[in-house]
Amino acid sequence: MTEAKMATIIMDHDDPQTVRRMLSYLYTLDYSDERLPEDPVKTVIADPALPPHLRHKSQTKIVGEARSGRTSSGVEDEVQYDPKRLNNVLVYAVADKYDIPELKELAKRKFHALVKNEWTSIEFEAVRDAVFGTVPSQDMGLRSIMCQLCIHHFQDIVKDVRLRSVVLSSxxxxxxxxxxxxxxxxxxxxxxxxxxxxxxxxxxxxxxxxxxxxxxxxxxxxxxxxxxxxxxxxxxxxxxxxxxxxxxxxxxxxxxxxxxxxxxALLSRLNALVDNANGWEECRNCGDDFGSWIERLGSSDDPRFQLRCSNCRCRHDV
Missing domain, CATH: 1.20.5 (Single alpha-helices involved in coiled-coils or other helix-helix interfaces)
Incomplete structure (x- = not known):
């Protein structure tokens, strides 16, 4: 069965490009979240009344004129965005619709890698509306990723008034x-x-x-x-x-x-006594030859000596 015949089985309101990505996965177990050659250029339209999966429209010549500097009176001012995040959200939703859990897990991984590594606040509102508008409320797969994304970028949200309003409105x-x-x-x-x-x-x-x-x-x-x-x-x-x-x-x-x-003193006295004894040749009293002897007087501590004649015992002063 060709892709065209299989696509006719899908309900008319399913996004054709998302269906092609689903079919690509069924054949190859993978899909490209880049814009397909036959995809129109997608831009965010600030119209909250539209369903999230329809918030894009085809642009061909108008986009070329805008890039060349020419304007068209019937076209609104729109901001271009990278469609990969929304493409993964739509694949996740169609995989849930047709009960393809492996495709859901793949789309979830691709979506998580994109929003985790490439935070961009300009398309946050469109991504938010796509997640909360195309996936059942009881399915927390992408919802939990969005909640964690807001928690991780809490400071950015606080500083950006518009972004804060977008987040708090959910x-x-x-x-x-x-x-x-x-x-x-x-x-x-x-x-x-x-x-x-x-x-x-x-x-x-x-x-x-x-x-x-x-x-x-x-x-x-x-x-x-x-x-x-x-x-x-x-x-x-x-x-x-x-x-x-x-x-x-x-x-x-x-x-x-x-x-x-x-x-x-003792030595002096002894010396005087000896000198005196040597000086006398005879006794001054009897005239005999002098025979002298020395008499010890005083104490042993203070000895004194007296020269006397040995004959008459006459004292001779020292």
Whole structure:
């Protein structure tokens, strides 16, 4: 059976290009989401009253005139878009209609890869309407992808007033964003609670550490005070010992000097006695030859000597 004959079996309101892609999959297990040679140029028409899968129309000469700078009074201002995303949505819908689950999964994968890697806000409204207008509400295949897409690009949606209005006008997308915001809030609260608990734990650890440090410092301070006392005591004892040693040294020096003086005096007396004894040849009293002897006087500590005549015992001064 040729493609043309098979196409006649399909209901008249099915998109012919989407039917061709379905037939291509049945023959080759794949299809092209690029614009087919026989596809008309598709543009987004800002008319929400039209069904999503019909929001495109054929343009031939008019598009050429627009590109060349010429205008036509009967044509609305339209924005061209890449048809691959909508083509995959339409394939997904027709695969669901004719119960071809493998084709649905393939269309889903292609659609997900496109919207994930090539985010474009200019055709978001058309893609949204196609997903939510051509697929049954209980089918979450593409719906979940759209919800995740909005969640992923939440900041872009917030910054773009028109895009934000488009997203919030969809109850499902708005609900998905709200649920995600609540989940993020719960996560933030959990993180905050965890951070607070961690902070409290760290504060407790810090207080305990401060207490340990204070204890160590107190012990160190006490040790330093005790050490200073011991050093002062040792210094005083050392000074006392030095004083006593110096005093003892002074006394010893004095005693030594005294002994030296006594010895010198003794030697002087002995020397004088010897000189005197050698100087006398006869006794000054009897005139006899001098026979002298030395008499020991005084103490052993302070010895004294007296020169006497051995005959008459007459004293002779030294």
């Amino acid at each position: 109850e499902e997308l708005a609900h998905a964003l709200l649920e995600n915001a609540m989940r993020e809030k719960d996560k933030d609260m959990e993180l905050l609670d965890g951070a607070l608990a961690k902070q409290m734990s760290l504060q407790d650890e810090l207080l305990a550490a401060k207490g340990d440090v204070r204890l160590v410092l107190d012990q160190k301070e006490k040790a330093e005070v005790l050490q200073r006392k011991e050093l002062a005591k040792a210094k005083a004892e050392t000074q006392t010992a030095v004083f006593l040693q110096r005093k003892e040294l002074a006394n010893a020096k004095e005693e030594t000097q005294k002994a030296v003086n006594q010895r010198n």
